[in-house]
Every structure is written in C-alpha cells, then in structure tokens.
Amino acid sequence: MSTMESGRPDWPWKKAKKVAMMLSFSGKKYLGMQRNQGCSTVEEELLKALRDSGAIPPEWYDNASKSFFQRASRTDKGVSAAKMVVSLKMLNEDGTRDKINAKLPSDIRVQDVKRVTKNFNSKNSCDARTYLYMLPTLAFAPIDSISDESYHITSDVKIKVNATLKLFEGSHYFHNYTSGKLPMEPSSLRFITDFEMQEPFERDGIEFAIIKVKGQSFMLNQIRKMIGMVIAVVKGYASEPVIEESWGVQRIDIPRAPGLGLLLEEVHYERYNYKFGKDGLHDDLKWESVKDEVEKFKEDFIFSEIVDTEREEKSMITWMGNLLLHKFEPRHFEKDMKQFTPIEKAKALLKYDKKESNEKEIDDDS
Structure with a gap:
C-alpha cells in the first residue's frame, strides 16, 4: 500500500x-x-x-x-x-x-x-493563446529585388505586410492550413483576434521582425502556413484573393514557413482573472511580477538562438527558393475528381491528407 x-x-x-x-x-x-x-x-x-x-x-x-x-x-x-x-x-x-x-x-x-x-x-x-514568429525581413523582399541579408524592409512593404495579416483576423475555416481536415469541416473553424508585424530591428547585421498572432486556438502547422501565405502574397507569388479562396471548398496548395522562429508567447486567462483574480484568495494569472525575468530568458535562450541558427543555416533563404514550386491553386488531384461521388471524394481527400501528414512527421519541427 x-x-x-x-x-x-x-x-x-x-x-x-x-x-x-x-x-x-x-x-x-x-x-x-x-x-x-x-x-x-x-x-x-x-x-x-x-x-x-x-x-x-x-x-x-x-x-x-x-x-x-x-x-x-x-x-x-x-x-x-x-x-x-x-x-x-x-x-x-x-x-x-x-x-x-x-x-x-x-x-x-x-x-x-x-x-x-x-x-x-x-x-x-485558457481563453486564448499568443504566438510570435521571428523572421528576417528579407522574407518580404519583392521578387525583383535582392533578397539577401543586406535587405531592409521599406515602409510600403511594412504597410502591405500588416494589411495582409489583417485579412486573417476573424472567424475562418483553416482546413487548408493543416492536415487531415475536410473543406469547411467545423473543427477547422478558428478565430483570430490580432495579427500584426512589429517594428523591425537589427541583429548581427541581419534585419528581423516579429509577427504576433493571438487566437482562441491553433491547429498543427496553421501559423506556419498562414505566415507562408502572407510571404507569398507580399512577395508577389500569389494574389490577395487566394487568401479568401483558401477558406472555401477548394483545397489550395499553401507553403509552410520554416519552424525556426515560432514560439508560444503567452496563454491568456481573462475569464479566470475576472472571476477569481481579485477575490482575495487567489492571484491573477498575468505574471507581471516576473516580466523582466521572462524577457531576459527570451533574449538569452530563444531570440539569440533564432538569430544564430538563421545566420548559420539560412533557413528562410533556403525555404524561399522553393516558393516557385507552389501554384496557389486547387491541388492537382482534385482536378480529376469531378466524376467522384461526395463520399468517394471525401475518402480520397482523407487518404491524401493521411499520406501527407505521415510524410511531414519525419521533418515537422513546428
């Protein structure tokens, strides 16, 4: 006993x-x-x-x-x-x-x-979660400009980035931004509260920026694919209307941005804080008293690691080299599925997504 x-x-x-x-x-x-x-x-x-x-x-x-x-x-x-x-x-x-x-x-x-x-x-x-994605601003360099580490983002490009990010705010079906979800499947409906890029800064000769996204919850790869879509639109590989199309019944080919740079910033307990945070028995869960310690840890262990790895491995430049492979249109197998019944089409989609998910498990680092 x-x-x-x-x-x-x-x-x-x-x-x-x-x-x-x-x-x-x-x-x-x-x-x-x-x-x-x-x-x-x-x-x-x-x-x-x-x-x-x-x-x-x-x-x-x-x-x-x-x-x-x-x-x-x-x-x-x-x-x-x-x-x-x-x-x-x-x-x-x-x-x-x-x-x-x-x-x-x-x-x-x-x-x-x-x-x-x-x-x-x-x-x-938990009411919501906030994630950060730190990336070199060269990711947003126009197609016809030099996309190397000397690039500095212009005010016009910053405006375009934030305008594109804002399109994702609100409730949308994000089945195209994960695996194993059918078009318009209820479980793929997610609500994005805020999506914005903060002011850029320079580290070790490379200009970086942090994208901040807050939502109720996120699915596997969703944030990385949203970032990938925004980069493609800003650079000119995809048109802005493709974003709205990606929430519809079509299955759109969307690139997944590198895993480097993604971090969970905060989980929010607004309802709990409102109900119990001032009852005299419990503290609120805002963590203000250790704010400086958290920021120091981010600088020493997270941001510095992202900068060093990006400088050495050039993951964003390598990833951008594959953007041309994406067509931002319905996936090829759907073009030949018109003769399928709805049930047959659903089975085919799930089979494809299962295969895609298994392949990604090998190198998935999100």
Whole structure:
C-alpha cells in the first residue's frame, strides 16, 4: 500500500495544493512539450525536477495524472515558449521554485507559481493563446529585388505586410492550413483576434521582425502556413484573393514557413482573472511580477538562438527558393475528381491528407 493510500498523518505531500506554474523554455533540444516515453521532452524534465525537489511524491512522477497535471498547450518539436502554463497539485512552500529550478537544465526555467482554484485546468480555462514568429525581413523582399541579408524592409512593404495579416483576423475555416481536415469541416473553424508585424530591428547585421498572432486556438502547422501565405502574397507569388479562396471548398496548395522562429508567447486567462483574480484568495494569472525575468530568458535562450541558427543555416533563404514550386491553386488531384461521388471524394481527400501528414512527421519541427 502506498503512503498516499495508507493515510499516514506524516505523509509529506498532504498539504499539496492546486497551482498554476508558469515556465519558459527553449525548445531546440526537445521533441515537444508533451511527455512521450523514451523521448526528450520538456514535461519529462519538469516532472523529474518536481520529484527530485520534493514538490511531488515519486509515485506522481510515474503517474502524473495523480497530481492532476495538465499543460495549457502542446508545443511541437523545436518550438519554444516564453510563458507556458501547467496546472497540478504540489507542495508550494518558501523556496520551492528555486529548488525546482536547481534540478532543471538551464534552458527550462520555472518563473512563477501561483495558487489557483481546485477546479482550475490550465488547458480548459485558457481563453486564448499568443504566438510570435521571428523572421528576417528579407522574407518580404519583392521578387525583383535582392533578397539577401543586406535587405531592409521599406515602409510600403511594412504597410502591405500588416494589411495582409489583417485579412486573417476573424472567424475562418483553416482546413487548408493543416492536415487531415475536410473543406469547411467545423473543427477547422478558428478565430483570430490580432495579427500584426512589429517594428523591425537589427541583429548581427541581419534585419528581423516579429509577427504576433493571438487566437482562441491553433491547429498543427496553421501559423506556419498562414505566415507562408502572407510571404507569398507580399512577395508577389500569389494574389490577395487566394487568401479568401483558401477558406472555401477548394483545397489550395499553401507553403509552410520554416519552424525556426515560432514560439508560444503567452496563454491568456481573462475569464479566470475576472472571476477569481481579485477575490482575495487567489492571484491573477498575468505574471507581471516576473516580466523582466521572462524577457531576459527570451533574449538569452530563444531570440539569440533564432538569430544564430538563421545566420548559420539560412533557413528562410533556403525555404524561399522553393516558393516557385507552389501554384496557389486547387491541388492537382482534385482536378480529376469531378466524376467522384461526395463520399468517394471525401475518402480520397482523407487518404491524401493521411499520406501527407505521415510524410511531414519525419521533418515537422513546428
């Protein structure tokens, strides 16, 4: 019988309480956030640190559901996060955060831990998510201009980029921006609140910009494909009306921008904060007290890594070399499907998407 089942009064974790833990991490060395047996993941490192620091009992490490462990969002291979949130039951005493960080690798930091209501769930209580995508501005250089690291974006191009990004705001069917979804499938309907490019800046002789997107939730590859479409339109490879067509019944060929540069900036708990943030018993989940620590981590472990990797591997320039292969029109196999019944067409589409998804699993780093 385990110590938990025996009900011994000296069981050290009987004072464990539900908390929201906010952490920052660089995803370069990890195969995503979610725990996966035999793989290097952020959750595996976190749960080991929680166990070794005494924040959770050993049996909760083996079965995280006993601690009601829940992540706010799954990040894929290589994707970093500035303010990821997990919820769980744990001991949260003075010095607990420092003890956990002492057991973590330097590219994962617990920034703050706050007491929450017993029914709080970091995923289900989340209202929205904000992602950032950092890229060299040469990605937006017109076709007839020089697209090398000396490029600096003009005011006219900046205006065009933001105008194109704004087209994605609101509710749309994003079946063309992921895999395994049929045209107009209800589960592909997503709501984008804000989509904008911030002012460019220079690092190591290369001009970069950060694109910020906020929405209720995002599907696999959705953000990277939205960025890919915007780049294609701004550069002149695709026309603006193609964006609206991509939300319709046609299956449009859309390029997927490089995974380098994508990071989860924040998960939002606006409803929770409104209801419980000022009740005198719980703190809001805005993390203002550790803002400077988060920004420092982003500079030291995330942005610097993006700059170094882009300079060495030139992933955006390489990716742009393949833009000519995309036609931004209905996929070739649909042109020959007019004789199919609706059911046959649906089966063919799902078969194609399954094949495409399996192929992408080999190199998918979003």
